[in-house]
Amino acid sequence: MARSALLNVMVQAAMKAGRSLSRDFGEVQNLQVSLKGPGDYVSQADRRAEDIVFSELSKARPGYAFLMEERGAVDGEDDQHRWIVDPLDGTTNFLHGIPVFAVSIALERQGQIVAGVVYNPIMDELYTAERGGGAFMNDRRLRVAARTKLTDAVVGCGVPHLGRGHHGDFLIELRNVMGEVAGVRRMGAAALDLAYVAAGRLDGYWENNLSPWDVAAGLLLLREAGGFASDTRGGQQIFETGGVVAGNEAIHRALIKTLSKPVALR
Numbered sequence: 001m002a003r004s005a006l007l008n009v010m011v012q013a014a015m016k017a018g019r020s021l022s023r024d025f026g027e028v029q030n031l032q033v034s035l036k037g038p039g040d041y042v043s044q045a046d047r048r049a050e051d052i053v054f055s056e057l058s059k060a061r062p063g064y065a066f067l068m069e070e071r072g073a074v075d076g077e078d079d080q081h082r083w084i085v086d087p088l089d090g091t092t093n094f095l096h097g098i099p100v101f102a103v104s105i106a107l108e109r110q111g112q113i114v115a116g117v118v119y120n121p122i123m124d125e126l127y128t129a130e131r132g133g134g135a136f137m138n139d140r141r142l143r144v145a146a147r148t149k150l151t152d153a154v155v156g157c158g159v160p161h162l163g164r165g166h167h168g169d170f171l172i173e174l175r176n177v178m179g180e181v182a183g184v185r186r187m188g189a190a191a192l193d194l195a196y197v198a199a200g201r202l203d204g205y206w207e208n209n210l211s212p213w214d215v216a217a218g219l220l221l222l223r224e225a226g227g228f229a230s231d232t233r234g235g236q237q238i239f240e241t242g243g244v245v246a247g248n249e250a251i252h253r254a255l256i257k258t259l260s261k262p263v264a265l266r
């Protein structure tokens, strides 16, 4: 598959960071780990992967701005372009030896996501998308699943961790969704959740309390695979509200309706 120069730059950065994560994953017990808040870990592996992505992308496209999970916002002279990067999405999985994590890199041009890469180095699954060019996993073109009924659907979600509020709201949402779908999954890496919806592995996905770096690349993958995404009210304030609902058109619509139902009594 021929990739654009831009995607090549992003893929190289993601794969180099992925190789660093694979090495660190083999020696997870030797990594320095600190807490950013209750239940919210960051390790040497996150920082090493972020340094690699930062240096690769800065070299390839000098002047572009960054928004990265660990560094935060880094200004650039070019005010049209911004990289949105999660160097290790799924830190909790990583630190527990669960091989479900990824590097996520998106490029925003004039406020619009135009390219996205999500790479799981353990499975060697490389998800790529460019606006208008479709979404791919390795060389295979992606398409969201065709199931249209919630009763047939397997739906991913995110469980708010210790110290992150709204546990009660999540339980209400979960109860509503559980009552209508075939199955619910919690993978533990938002970028992969969206990639899995793009790949048709999950029929739908919802989560709250997310940050732009968790979802920027995954949202483009999803849309380029024919999927739909919104905030939990059906609007497009995903970065602003931190809430996301995703699926094909029918599942997306049905999930929004189900999530907003009043509390079921039984």
Ligand code: IPD
Binding pocket: 069, 086, 088, 089, 090, 091, 092, 158, 159, 187, 188, 189, 190, 191, 207, 209, 210, 214
């Ligand atoms: C986390 C993962 C997780 C989601 C959390 C995120 P991190 O990202 O995406 O699935 O439930 O809300 O913070 O911290 O591992 O990059």
Ligand code: CA
Binding pocket: 041, 042, 069, 091
């Ligand atoms: Ca984190």
Ligand code: CA
Binding pocket: 086, 088, 089, 090, 190, 213, 214
């Ligand atoms: Ca993340």
Ligand code: CA
Binding pocket: 046, 069, 086, 087, 088, 089, 090, 091
């Ligand atoms: Ca992260």
